[in-house]
Amino acid sequence: MSSARQFDDQQLPRSATVAELPPRANNHLQQCRDDDDEQGQDPEDDDPHSHRRRPLPFRQRMKHFTWAWYTVTMSTGGLSVLIFNQPYNFPGLRGIGFAVYITNIVLFAAITAGLVARFALFPGTLKQSATHPRESFFIPTLLLSLATLITSTERYVVSSDNDPKVMVAVQWSFWAYMVVSTIVAVAQYAFVFSRHRLRLEHTMPTWILPIFPVMLTGTIASVIADTQPDIAAVPIIVAGLTCQGLGLSVAGMMYALMAGRLFSAGLPDREHRPGLFMCVGPPAFTALALVGMGNGLPDGLDANFDGVTDALMLRTMSVVAAVFLWALSFWWFGVAAMAVVMAPPRYFHLGWWASVFPNSGFTLATIALGRAMRCQPILDVATGMSAVVAVTYVFVLCHLIRAVWIQDIMYPGRDEDVEDT
Incomplete structure (x- = not known):
């Protein structure tokens, strides 16, 4: 070779x-x-x-089955949550969403089995993937997939079941996810800072990924707080807000690097421009989390014990902050869309899924703001955005299947482990 x-x-x-x-x-x-x-x-x-x-035999191609495959499940999970939260319902919509939810579970199990097979068939590839300057940034997509599984499970399974044991299980899953995602974010960035020398002109949106799971802790909190008793909901919301703040702050630093790269070196190569949609996610999911956590506060919350109910004020503040963040997501969406339109990619990459998951969060934030402000035109726009996300999902999925079939991916030199081939 x-x-x-x-x-x-x-x-x-x-x-x-x-x-x-x-x-x-x-x-x-x-x-x-x-x-x-x-x-x-x-x-x-x-x-x-x-x-x-x-052509290569399938066993040999499995060496290039990378962590980036979890972008499929995080996008599928995001779509299932988006279907559940549609402002307009019709018979069968919830069933479609549940089918997507089950499909996501199957895909998650299959991708996990594929990675285990890769690491078992090719000893040493686990360490290589964890230290690789490109592939390692996709490891957090595993946690992002778990976040979508937790939130979609809450929507499709837990919300219809008031079993105290189920509520406790949800609480433990939240706290476990928060601890693991925080450890991964700290450890991965510390490793990158000590082992790699990445150049500013090579800044990529994937550098945000290690902090993304921490940020989704707030999104999970915003989803599960409604079904939790008040004594459990308040600590979950406080922890979610803390993690959301940490995630958005670190993402802001990555934005500064990204903007510096765009000014000094221009847009990324056409093959990687769909990844710019990743920048849409942090402010969008933060806006979604703020509105959701505000709604999840107990109605009689009196933080200062002065007889004044604080829940209404905090909800209003969360909506105002969410509008600011939504505008930032919209700006990044415009930049990414224009970049892709100017030079569409020629070859399929798993990075194409960045056009689905972050935009799902952007659409969910739009729906949340429309409901919070009781604005029908916003909900109408969000419905149109949801249709675009669904079409984009099908488009990317079809190209993924085609790419696997014709060996455009899972082939030496064509995946996120490219420097190892």
């Missing part, structure tokens, strides 16, 4: 020719192709960008 490798995958298109590569990459790639010529091989047979690349 050719030792030709893709250089600087964050910047170069998959279809880059030798002339388009920087001198260092150009010299190395040419040397590898010369070696192939000496061995009597056609270098294009192993070029991951060539249509003549040789």
